[in-house]
Amino acid sequence: MSDTSIKLAHFSDLHLAGRHDSRGFERLDKLLTAIINSGCNHIVITGDLFNSTDPSDWAAIKEVLQSKRLYSWDKVTVIPGNHDLINLEEEMRIYNSLNPDSNGRKKRFRRKMDEFCDMFSELITGEDETAGFPFIKVLNYGEISISFVVVNTAYPWANIDNPLGARGYVKRGEIEALFAPTVKKALRDSFVIGVFHHAFRIYETDALIDQAFDWTMELKNREELLGAMLHLNASIVLHGHFHRFQTYMIGGMKVINGGSFNYNPRRYSEIAFGRDGRYTQRFVDI
Numbered sequence: 001m002s003d004t005s006i007k008l009a010h011f012s013d014l015h016l017a018g019r020h021d022s023r024g025f026e027r028l029d030k031l032l033t034a035i036i037n038s039g040c041n042h043i044v045i046t047g048d049l050f051n052s053t054d055p056s057d058w059a060a061i062k063e064v065l066q067s068k069r070l071y072s073w074d075k076v077t078v079i080p081g082n083h084d085l086i087n088l089e090e091e092m093r094i095y096n097s098l099n100p101d102s103n104g105r106k107k108r109f110r111r112k113m114d115e116f117c118d119m120f121s122e123l124i125t126g127e128d129e130t131a132g133f134p135f136i137k138v139l140n141y142g143e144i145s146i147s148f149v150v151v152n153t154a155y156p157w158a159n160i161d162n163p164l165g166a167r168g169y170v171k172r173g174e175i176e177a178l179f180a181p182t183v184k185k186a187l188r189d190s191f192v193i194g195v196f197h198h199a200f201r202i203y204e205t206d207a208l209i210d211q212a213f214d215w216t217m218e219l220k221n222r223e224e225l226l227g228a229m230l231h232l233n234a235s236i237v238l239h240g241h242f243h244r245f246q247t248y249m250i251g252g253m254k255v256i257n258g259g260s261f262n263y264n265p266r267r268y269s270e271i272a273f274g275r276d277g278r279y280t281q282r283f284v285d286i
């Protein structure tokens with residue numbers, strides 16, 4: 001690889017307890033400082049920022065990024081995970097009193113998603129205006145061009161279909177949007193990276209008793225999303241959700257599971273892109 005390279009840092013699943021989680025924020029400060037000192041050009045955080053769905057908690061992350069001069073479209077990409085959008089306890093409580101409340105749970109989810117997009121709109125659109133999913137980010141560094149195709153995979157809680165709120169699904173409209181000819185055109189001559197929260201891989205637990213619950217974490221329409229990623233010539237996919245730092249191949253794409261900050265706050269994934277079109281990936285321990 002040539003000497004000049006562009007570095008991308010990726011971590012996931014912070015699961016901070018809230019804006020007052022001083023230990024968690026101290027650890028986040030350390031991780032971000034190490035990433036900045038490594039000469040990183042862009043940071044991707046693939047969801048589950050908190051174990052709460054409270055926008056005033058999200059604002060605390062925004063403040064940290066601002067204080068480190070990272071809060072801009074070209075420096076950070078952040079997406080929500082299921083834990084950021086679904087308050088499981090509240091859903092159960094409402095379901096038990098208002099069964100089946102089908103419209104309510106979808107409305108609550110949409111409202112939460114809108115709040116998240118409003119909070120981080122500058123990181124999605126680059127300006128303080130209406131933001132939403134999916135979105136594309138093309139970053140040009142001289143001869144090196146990197147693009148993110150960012151998709152939401154979290155979907156509303158449902159008592160039978162999504163009992164833990166942890167299952168993934170990409171809305172038909174989002175998939176269709178990725179097939180619009182303008183998208184492929186915008187990504188031409190760029191290194192394409194898919195970004196979402198849920199895993200492509202079907203993780204299976206070893207314990208028999210847990211295997212019955214494997215489906216509660218899965219990405220329901222993974223084949224459709226895979227088709228869209230392949231259509232857009234994605235070379236890499238970044239995700240979180242299943243707390244394991246690892247890489248694996250699917251459909252010729254290198255898929256990187258950013259693991260869990262909550263599990264190990266001193267590790268992140270780094271990808272270095274060279275001018276020769278090649279890249280290297282490694283997990284860095286700070």
Ligand SMILES: [Fe+2]
Binds near residue numbers: 083166197242
């Ligand atoms: Fe998750």
